[in-house]
Amino acid sequence: MDESRxxxxxxxxxxxxxxxxxxxxxRGRGALLYDVKGRRYLDCMGGYGVSxxxxxxxxxxxxxxxxxxxxxxxxxxxxxxVRAELVERLIKIAPEGLEKVFLSNSxxxxxxxxxxxxxxxTGRSEFISMVRGYHGKTLGALxxxxxxxYRKAFKxxxxxxxxxVPFGRLDRVEEVxxxxxxxxxxEPIQGEGGVHIAPEGFLQGLRELCDExxxxxxxxxxxxxxxxxxxxxxxxxxxxxxDVMCVAKSIAGGLPMGATLARSEIMDSLRVGEHxxxxxxxxxxxxxxxxxxxxxxxxxxxxRARRLGGFFMELLSNLQDLRIVRDVRGLGLMIGVECxxxxxxxxxxxxxRGMIPLYxxxxxxxxLPPLVIKEDELAEAAQILEDTLxxxxxxxx
Ligand SMILES: *Cc1c(COP(=O)(O)O)cnc(C)c1O
Numbered sequence: 029m030d031e032s033r034x035x036x037x038x039x040x041x042x043x044x045x046x047x048x049x050x051x052x053x054x055r056g057r058g059a060l061l062y063d064v065k066g067r068r069y070l071d072c073m074g075g076y077g078v079s080x081x082x083x084x085x086x087x088x089x090x091x092x093x094x095x096x097x098x099x100x101x102x103x104x105x106x107x108x109x110v111r112a113e114l115v116e117r118l119i120k121i122a123p124e125g126l127e128k129v130f131l132s133n134s135x136x137x138x139x140x141x142x143x144x145x146x147x148x149x150t151g152r153s154e155f156i157s158m159v160r161g162y163h164g165k166t167l168g169a170l171x172x173x174x175x176x177x178y179r180k181a182f183k184x185x186x187x188x189x190x191x192x193v194p195f196g197r198l199d200r201v202e203e204v205x206x207x208x209x210x211x212x213x214x215e216p217i218q219g220e221g222g223v224h225i226a227p228e229g230f231l232q233g234l235r236e237l238c239d240e241x242x243x244x245x246x247x248x249x250x251x252x253x254x255x256x257x258x259x260x261x262x263x264x265x266x267x268x269x270x271d272v273m274c275v276a277k278s279i280a281g282g283l284p285m286g287a288t289l290a291r292s293e294i295m296d297s298l299r300v301g302e303h304x305x306x307x308x309x310x311x312x313x314x315x316x317x318x319x320x321x322x323x324x325x326x327x328x329x330x331x332r333a334r335r336l337g338g339f340f341m342e343l344l345s346n347l348q349d350l351r352i353v354r355d356v357r358g359l360g361l362m363i364g365v366e367c368x369x370x371x372x373x374x375x376x377x378x379x380x381r382g383m384i385p386l387y388x389x390x391x392x393x394x395x396l397p398p399l400v401i402k403e404d405e406l407a408e409a410a411q412i413l414e415d416t417l418x419x420x421x422x423x424x425x
Contacts, residue, residue, distance in 0.1 A: 223364025
């Protein structure tokens with residue numbers, strides 16, 4: 029199919045629920061994507077954080093190919109060799125105390141499980157969630173998600189038991205937490221909400237308040253997990269261990285998978301049949317996830333994210349002199365450039381120059397490049413962003 033036909037078919041028959049960028053991608057390798065005409069793009073969108081080990085990493089490709097020929101599907105009511113191998117790897121790298129896993133197929137599903145776990149384990153039904161927090165769009169996850177744009181049309185059927193407090197405000201959490209609170213749910217760094225990093229003391233404070241009131245601390249590391257921020261888990265930056273942790277996005281090298289990790293006694297509160305999903309823990313996704321975790325560990329991608337994050341931030345520090353730039357912030361390779369203007373033109377300008385960025389709200393440019401990106405590719409991406417922002421600043425005058 030040629031480009032115009034692809035666009036026509038997708039526009040005619042797919043639900044119109046995604047902001048579309050005007051590019052038509054056919055293949056990818058590492059941090060590079062190529063469109064149907066063969067044009068090369070630096071991928072700083074990174075599949076919204078999915079493509080942590082890069083596109084079509086040879087070890088992920090080989091793991092999928094090999095597993096595909098042996099066995100594609102096996103329900104979790106039967107034991108399976110690769111599933112056991114994945115669980116072993118996950119527990120080995122998990123935060124202290126998290127020793128049980130529920131495998132699913134997406135970030136939202138990982139959150140659904142966490143919500144049900146908190147209710148089942150504590151016997152309580154109230155939740156505290158964060159302003160600008162994002163946890164997915166299925167009904168339970170959407171109930172924990174703040175953005176009114178996503179909630180408004182469905183408000184009548186959302187779970188009303190979620191109270192939203194400003195991210196970073198322990199005093200506000202303290203006002204609403206009680207012995208009716210089942211859990212507090214938060215991202216260590218808010219991804220969709222504008223790349224906001226938890227202020228010092230906030231996660232530690234949440235941990236203490238939860239312990240004091242017998243509530244669970246659920247950390248959503250769907251976007252921040254697996255080394256993205258320069259630590260295996262973003263919560264490590266603050267030395268905090270959650271009771272329940274949600275992961276997904278990058279876990280299986282690009283195949284769909286979600287996982288909810290919990291302390292044993294919490295996960296064991298669920299009885300047979302109380303929470304299941306047919307495709308959860310399927311061998312194909314498990315094989316891809318095993319390869320992905322091996323790559324992260326053996327290629328030392330966590331350290332790489334930390335080092336490249338420092339390098340990238342230094343390159344981007346030039347941007348601070350621009351009037352349209354309000355702030356440049358980030359940890360590891362999760363970076364946000366907050367502007368004083370709507371960033372639509374900047375995004376399009378970057379794409380025209382061969383770099384695909386991501387947005388996070390109307391005025392934050394978010395960069396989530398694969399951790400395998402090369403130094404010269406990062407330098408090129410930083411230059412493209414700077415040139416585009418300078419041009420935009422001149423246009424505005
Ligand atoms: C993307 C994301 C989700 C939702 O994941 P889906 O796979 O899109 O359902 C949940 N939480 C966070 C922090 C995310 O970034």
